[in-house]
Amino acid sequence: MREPLRLALTKGRLETKLLDLLRRGGADTTPLEDKGRRLIHPLPDAGVEVVLAKAPDVITYVEHGVCDLGVVGKDTILEYGQSFYEVLDLRFGACRFALAVREGEDFFGTYRHRRVASKYPNVAGDWFAARGMDVEIIRIEGSVELAPLLGLADAIVDIVETGATLRANGLVPVADICPVSARLIVNLAAMKMKRTRVQAFVALCRAGLEES
Amino acid sequence: MARSLVGTPAGAQDYLFDACGRRREMEAHAGALFARYGYREVMTPAVELFELFARTGQPMPPESMVKLIDRDGRVLAMRPDSTTPVARVVAARLGGEPMPVRLYYLQDVYRDGATHRGRRLETRQAGVEFIGAGGLKADLEVLSLADEALSELGAGEYRIELGHAALFRALFRALQAPPGAAEELRALIERKNFASLGDRLEAFENRPVCEAILRLCHLFGGAELFEETGSLGVAEADEALAYLRDLYAALTDAGLGRHIRLDFGLVHQIDYYTGLVFRGYVSGAGRAVLTGGRYDHLMGALGRAAPGAGFVLDIDALCARAEETRPALRRARRLLHFPPARLREALGLVARAGRDAYELSPCATLAESLALARSRGIAAVVDMERGGEEVPVPGVPAGESV
The missing domain is CATH 3.40.190.10 (Periplasmic binding protein-like II)
Structure with missing residues (x-):
């Protein structure tokens, strides 16, 4: 099996909304519903492992490439964002x-x-x-x-x-x-080096958006 | 007070010991490779006249330059890139040299602003400029050097992606939008912000061109893109596509296709680059470690019109990768205790034993040498006073100090 992508997810409201979206897209999200004390949560169904973070940190992690993907509000992107791809409007958190x-x-x-x-x-x-x-x-x-x-x-x-x-x-x-609404952002290098896996996750999110 | 005396400015840092070795090694490696391709080294001053950068279309915004004022009141800038100074050298100093010229450099660039969150004020680059030659063969040469650089220095998997500055320029001109909209659209394409780009394009009448711009944003991947793209409906953009297709075919013929990808939405520094643009990525680095392209207008701005192309490697990013994938340089394995009269002999021994085998002890007595060895984690002291006997250091397990 291929190494999972790492997703930085904004703690709180965006977190629950993203899980709803992934569930609608057809992924099993139970590992993240019972978090325990772990800091990195694998979600094999979605091909990612999830790191929960404060919104500005999501951007920092993605810009530096320690996380491949991020889910963060447009407000934080406008205030702190510089270099990453902003590929999908997730529409929640509007x-x-x-x-x-x-x-x-x-x-x-x-x-x-x-x-x-x-x-x-x-x-x-x-x-x-x-x-x-x-x-x-x-x-x-x-x-x-x-x-x-x-x-x-x-x-x-x-x-x-x-x-x-x-x-x-x-x-x-x-x-x-x-x-303002939540966005899916992608690290510049990950988009090129891990293209197929990134596109698979984008497709999963799109499927979830179409279900709603 | 004390902090301001011993700190470094935000975004600047010291390099110590192994880090220096890795940097020097990486630079030497890059320099040797460039020299093999017939490039000659130049060094330019760290400080130039501000106008050199401000008036030649150099893409760095003025607020990102570190500025100084000389005693005549002229504004100076720490070089934010090396291409412009190297082009200045070609225009001003190499008038007698027949074109084309191939030059390389290993030096720092300085960029202010956004230094928090890990951005750097001072960045070491290794770069090449191939000035006086244009067209397919010149681009091929520069790209094959870029490929070899990443293959030799990149420590693992790498990709080079190609784009063309004329794609966006031609489509934007066909859109007949107010000039102010160019930067906004460019930024949306650069960030692959599909949603906002679609919304923003709603405002324009010319539907086919809008669709072509939206498609441009989505187009990145392998050779299949040429088939998928077909025509963009604007002659100049289609010419750029045809050029990239020829270039890609030639790279594949040369056996370089494996690492080459395409990104038609590559629109960085679009006013500066005139043709081919490219970026290189290595696995594990979060941003591009190689950036380059063709800049056929730069030399004209300096008074000696000529085509040019080149690229830079981010030495520090490559070193960070090398550090993760290669073991750190070793420490000395033994401490050499010697009587002052036998200094020459001791130095000879160190030189013969090779790198990191011995470190000279500055101590007067064996007991002091043993204590020093213990504090440094060195497992043995070689005592020349006792015929080169190897004395184990109490408290340091043998084999730990490799």
Whole structure:
């Protein structure tokens, strides 16, 4: 038997969603449902072994080639991604990047110095730069909604699913930046050196997508 | 404070002991191979005028260059690649040399930015430039050298993939899109981002060309691609395909087909390369260890129009592979304890015994030499004062220090 591909999978919601997808595609995913203490989980049915990781680490592992494949959100790709192939939109984990401001605030019409808080300073910075807007980006790690409440920022750039958290904190979305969903990414060299196995896994994911 | 004094800049590193040996060995190996193909070595300064890179279509963005300012206020750049300086040498210094010229180099390049997450500020490269010759035979020569380089230095399985810069250029021109869209589409193709590329192309009217671009993105693999692709519907793109087909056939005839693959979506540095582009991969390395292509406009930008092609090998990536597949260099097996008056004799013994057999002891007494040997994990001390008797080192099992 050929050596399995190694897949870096974002822990949490994307993890369960991917397993659902692989099951629909016809693979047995029980080894990952009962994880125990192992760190590398073989999924022989899918031709992969799975490493669970935090989202930015998924990208790091795939870029460095210690993992051949990765499943990670488009948000993380936009913020951290550089060189890998992004071959499939897995469609789950769907949400969007949005700019939200304090209710009643005229964010675009002011000459004041504006500050924007975000967990995604690159995404936010690129979006404002593309519009020729000079704003100061402040990186926040936790609940970004807090920054405008505390008076640290005039607006936030964050991932929005329903908008309920925003509303609860007196914020309103004023611009959509881009849609976000989970993606299958492939290491540059793995795509060339392990082509048949990579294509088999892509086909399995496609089969799962068609079932849903 | 102390940390800033003893640290290295992000992305730069020291190389110690075995790592130096491996680097030197790898370079010497590459250099000998290039010389065998008739290439001659050049060294260019680590620092050049910033304009040399900024105004010759060199693909590195200005913010990625490490810049300095000289005392006249001119901006200098640490070379971000060696092709441009080597082309400068050909334009400025080798005017009397008949073309073509074959040159090689073993030197560092410097690239700033993205140095976190394992990217390097300083990278050692071995590269060749074949300047003054174009066309099929010149490309074949460069590719067969690339193949031999990976076969000799790559430590295992390798692949070289071929593409052509004119494929995307011709299709994009036929699309009649605003120039600003080129980089966006190119980046999507480069990342094989099939989904987003499809969405982005929805915006354009010219359906057949859009379909050809989408297909381009999917086309990578072996010779069967030529049949699968057929015509792309744009004459210049089809000419590029026909050229690649001829090149592939010639490589196969030359017995090099086994490691050659095709990727029609190979679109890196598309404004710089003018024809053939290629990349080399070895198993176990996460990114390309060899990059090259044809750059027929570069010499013209330097005032001496001529075709050119070349490639670079990433010496450090190849060394990392060699380290995994080959045992590390050995330590000395014995410590040589000698009286000062017999230094010449001791040196002679070390030289005759060959690499790593002996290490000279700087200690005055045998007891000190034994203690030193123990701390270094060396199993025996050879004592010249007692006729070259081999004294076992207490606490170090024999055979451990090989």
